Every structure is written in C-alpha cells, then in structure tokens.
Amino acid sequence: TKHFKDLTDNEYAKLMDMFHYSSRLHRAYMLKYAFHTVLKFKRRRDILRSINEWLSLVFDSELPEFQSLLKTFSSWSDEIINALTLPYSNGFTEGCNNKIKVLKRCSFGIRNFHYFRNRILFINARKGHATVTSHVLPQSA
Template sequence: FKAVATHCHVSVNQVIRVFKEIKYSRPTTLPPVLSIDEFKGNAAGQKYQVILTDPESHKILDILPKRDTTELAKYFAQFPRYIRNNVKYITMDMSLQFRSVMRDSFPQAQIVADRFHLIRLITFALERVRKAEQNTLSNVSRTFKTNKRILTKHFKALTDKEFTKLMDMFHYSPRLHRAYVLKQAFSRVLMFKDKENIQWAIDQWLSLVASSELPEFKSLLKTFKFWREEIVNALTLPYSNGFTEGCNNKIKALKRCAFGIQNFERFRNRILFINAKKGHATITSHVLPKSA
C-alpha cells in the first residue's frame, strides 16, 4: 500500500480505501480440472485458509476463510449440480478431509493425488531410517548427519566422492542400505505410464516394502492401500498441484512483505489480485484521482 501511495502521490489511507472497494466475487463456473490445497494464512483467527485454482489456465479461483469440513461442503453446495458435474479431475495432497468433501461434492470427478507429496512419503520414510541409525550408531553419527543429502540424489547422479561416502554409510548400516534400495526402486515405478503396468509395478514395490523389515516403511503399506486409486491417477494423468504450490509460495512472500494480514477479506483480495488480469474483480465506488 505504501509503495502504491508513493507511486500515485496519494496517502496510504486513500489507497487502502480504494483497495477495500475491489470486490472479487465467487466464481460462477468451475473448470474441468480443479485443484485444492491449504496454506497457513493466520487471518480472521484461523490458522489455515484454503486455495482453489485452475491448474490448466493457471488461475486462482477463490480463497476460503477456513479449513472446515462443514464450511467447505456448504461452499461447494452453492454451485448447481450440473456445474459440479463438469469437474472431471481434482488434484490435492493426501488429505482425508479434502478427499471426503470432494467425493461428496463432486461424485463424477476422479481424485488425483499430488505426485510431489507421494514421492515425499518415500523420502520421509528414508529420512526416518537415517535419523534412527544416526541416533543408534553414536560413534559414527556424524557420517550419517553430514551426508544426508547424498541419500536424496539419484544413484546415477552421484560423484565418485559421494559414492564413496554412500558406501561408508551402507557399511555401517545395512538397514539404511535396504531403505535406499526401496527409494531407488520406487523411482523405477515412475517410469511406467500406462495404468496396467503401473499397478503391477506398485504391487511389486509394496512386496519389497513388506519384506524389508523396516518399521519406518511399513506405514506406506496402509497408505498405498487406502489411496490406491488416487496414487494410480497421479502416475497416469498429467495433473498435479504444482501451480497451486507455486501460488502458496507467492502467498508466503506476500505475508512476509506485509508482516501478516489479519483482515481476511483484505487478505483474500490481495491474493486474488495476483491474478488480476485473469480475475473477476469489480470496483464498486471511488477510484484513484486522475493524477494517479
């Protein structure tokens, strides 16, 4: 606001008054591909807000005040059924709450788990093994602590020096070796594109997890069973939460620059203003003076 006021030679209060008159209405239609995610907004006494985007046209559709199952259901119920039936795919992270709401609101749509969050599950499981070995093998704990980034690199991308350090960790910890093999094996699952082969590859990988005797990976058996359809969709369909996550990063930058925005309507307007050229804003009253 201060930057705009300086540029337009008006007071900050006048800029704020004008900005208050910018109204972004609820979208009247929904796209064939809909993306939903949460972000830490801290506005209007709520810790989290919800963002809806169109990942194909790269447009922010709306910002919802709170992550509440009832409120989300009420919001989507405002759209006629024929509009909701136009939504064919919904991308999201692996949130049980979001999945429940979206299944009820969009019975015709396929839910697509976000690939990034899927891969992160395997990376986190590997990291839990590394931390456990670091705490157990205290005499060589520094080896596991300083070389943890090597574990996240693809095996073929390792330098000779990194390969040597990796072998040192495997020498001290056969458990970490098994966990690393599981991670690398999952990267081969991602190579398949058709549904039949992906399902076969997932089953083969889960059998490796079951026989690995790694408690840190056992929770993935339940996750993959519970999210089977959404995971297969993630690996066969070209949709993801990538654009939405990018919007969340812009929102974080906005919050830092503004030192937080407590007023939700102002916060919502400012976020939707990011997509102003593609948005649906109307100015209801006074505008900036001609000198601006």
C-alpha cells in the same frame, strides 16, 4: 539424494562406507531407487503391477520406517495410481493458496477484508492468473 550413477568417486566411497555400517540404510536406499521404476510407467496396468512388486519389496525389507507405506498404498491405491496416470494436478491451486498465505503473513495489520481481497486480486491479475474487471471499493459500515 543423488542417483548412485551421478556420484563422484569420493561420494560413492562415503556411501559405501555408510552402507557398511548400516544395512538398514542400504535397504532404504535401494527401496527408494526401486520406486523410481514405478514412476517410469504410464499405463495403469503397468503402474499397478510395478507398485505391487515394490510393496512386496517394502514388506520383505522389514524396515519400520517403510511399513506405514503399506497401509497408505492400500488405502489410497486408486488415488495414487490416478496421480501417476492422469495429467491433472492441483499444483496451480496450491500455489495460489501459498501466495495468499504469504500475503496474509506480510499484511498483518490490514484490518479491512476488502482491501486484502483487492490486494490478492491485484497480485493474481498482475501475474496473468486472473483478471480484475473493475475496482472493488470497500463497503462503508
């Protein structure tokens, strides 16, 4: 996973040995690093041009492992370009969802939804992600 410039002499020799035995691995490795040029651009027009060049390399590689990318990039091109050009991310939301899922696994046995909800609010308020203005007591049945 390292960039080839960061490899030690021993790692580089092992990599070249692997490439000697598998030309497909060599092509996949080169495609991976060719994609890094796409990530260097910030303007939509440059990214679109770079992605199209990279996709032509993928098509020419004839690697079945990469062929599904052609369909994915054609179906989701606007969304992929937006992800590369816009500063927005759903990382915070995904982090909150993950935290809730972990808490849910750890809290197996909490039978009252309101206690579970309060625990989620408490964890987020403690981290500064949410504020709890009042303690919510469970409703009695």
